[in-house]
Amino acid sequence: MARTIKLAVVGGDGIGPEVTAEGLKVLDAVLVGTDVTVERTDFELGAARWHATGETLTDDDLAAISTHDAILLGAVGDPTVPSGVLERGLLLKLRFALDHYVNLRPSKLFPGVPSPLANPGEVDFVVVREGTEGPYVGNGGALRVGTPHEIATEVSVNTAHGVERVVRDAFARAQARPRKKLTLVHKHNVLVHAGHLWRRTVDAVAPEFPDVSVDYLHVDAATIFMTTDPSRFDVIVTDNLFGDIITDLAAAITGGIGLAASGNVNPDKTFPSMFEPVHGSAPDIAGQQKADPTAAVLSVGLLLDHLGLTEQAQRIEAAVEADIAERSGPRSTSEIGDALAARVAG
């Protein structure tokens, strides 16, 4: 049965368009010989658009993007855009509007990749970061700004609905993995209200997944284990902000954000999910074919997996693993993309 993937592409700024091009190259290659075709629409979003028009994401953009099956994003931002404008106005707006409640971040140390850890061991875990609640909701404010009496607040909002759905998703992912282990990361000894909601929810959902073992770590302790014993992790479920912090750390110990892929997933498929490398737009090396497109390519793998094209997703991961094992001298962005495309076509 022939199938068309309607793909919204946001190349973005800096190295975003370069790495995205390689992701698309590999996507085309892996689909050769299948009856799946890709229908792309490019969206000009990011710093360039904001500089030109003052717009970040209009209602029309959002409506147009919503008609797609998935979104591939490169990277947005440059240092001349004030902090928060593109983050809140574009990236987080997409995550919230499209209800990306599962922010999926696998961390795997591929053989041959140098880790800053002396003895990393086998590292292969996935962080299920909540994507639509917590301190990211934008419910903050400030009073008497710029005076000695200024007060600024940030409110972390956590709901039973929001926590339960992401916890259940994380349990299901743990159950599908060989080790079947779930670690809740929070700080319930200090953030008692939010923390106890998370804890009670994990306890309540656990009986539905009797073969998944569950443990708990405070976020501060989790950072310790991330450096001293990362192999202990299998699936981690955590709130939006803690997830932001520990996934950068997880990327660091598995070879850097240049290799880290992520999915902003709406498991209910009520809106398109969005896949993006964890790295930023790196304006300093933009346009020089110096960026490593591996994270963008791995993000395409997560995208295919989300759309049910599991075999193709696995071929992408295997291609990356094989390519990394043989890496020697430096290659350009498109050389790496070519090599990966050749492998997945194989």
Next chain:
Amino acid sequence: MARTIKLAVVGGDGIGPEVTAEGLKVLDAVLVGTDVTVERTDFELGAARWHATGETLTDDDLAAISTHDAILLGAVGDPTVPSGVLERGLLLKLRFALDHYVNLRPSKLFPGVPSPLANPGEVDFVVVREGTEGPYVGNGGALRVGTPHEIATEVSVNTAHGVERVVRDAFARAQARPRKKLTLVHKHNVLVHAGHLWRRTVDAVAPEFPDVSVDYLHVDAATIFMTTDPSRFDVIVTDNLFGDIITDLAAAITGGIGLAASGNVNPDKTFPSMFEPVHGSAPDIAGQQKADPTAAVLSVGLLLDHLGLTEQAQRIEAAVEADIAERSGPRSTSEIGDALAARVAG
């Protein structure tokens, strides 16, 4: 001029009393030959007291503690006390009531200490963690608890007063160090209200310290550099929660929380400051003379420094450094304390 230090001692639970005893042993030793004497009062606080009486910290306890010059705390807590009871009711209550707005956490990789990092380089920085604001204020709540409509919130409160005083303290500490570098760690691209208050405050205070160089890192990026290039840090100033997270990570890369000391400092000396190892009460090894008292001893060093006894503080750090360099086989808690006491007396 003879001087008496009125010291409140909270040994606490688990290994707390053991390591505190060694801290006090070294304190006595380092003061031999000076005209400084220590007058101790023990306070029974922690899990044991809570189990016996249901009390965490009464108004009378607090009033009595407040009459002292400083507090030395071992560790409190055991797994049978519900999460949050001793944290909010005792530890954080002390930090807030005694206005410990500078939570001081030095991280130094002593020669000979194994780091989980392959190439840590020279690591010697100090985190100035805000101690009386942020998400730690306890301004959270929950509605419809236990129902599918539960909503739990946690409010991070940040004031110009609170941010400015800790930022100024951090600048002063940076200025007193050879590298004179200050890094603000926050997440101002998402937590825009709190983040911009922190950023504007650093910008506003910077001209008072023209020889201090300033940079900024998002908290997620800071965890990356902590593993890939920790020598870049000199003084870090950050909010209460970010500080909690990155100081455990900092302890991990410099040999573990067994070596990490901390001070909950009230620089204005309106109330006594409190010094404690970063580690917990480790009930599994309590009473077995297995705990490493080094963090407690280093906390005594921070205490002496706070009280102006700089030379004695330096002798303690030097003793720890020398002892670590010669460590070979395992020693008991009190053997380590004896060795350090002998060195500082030297």
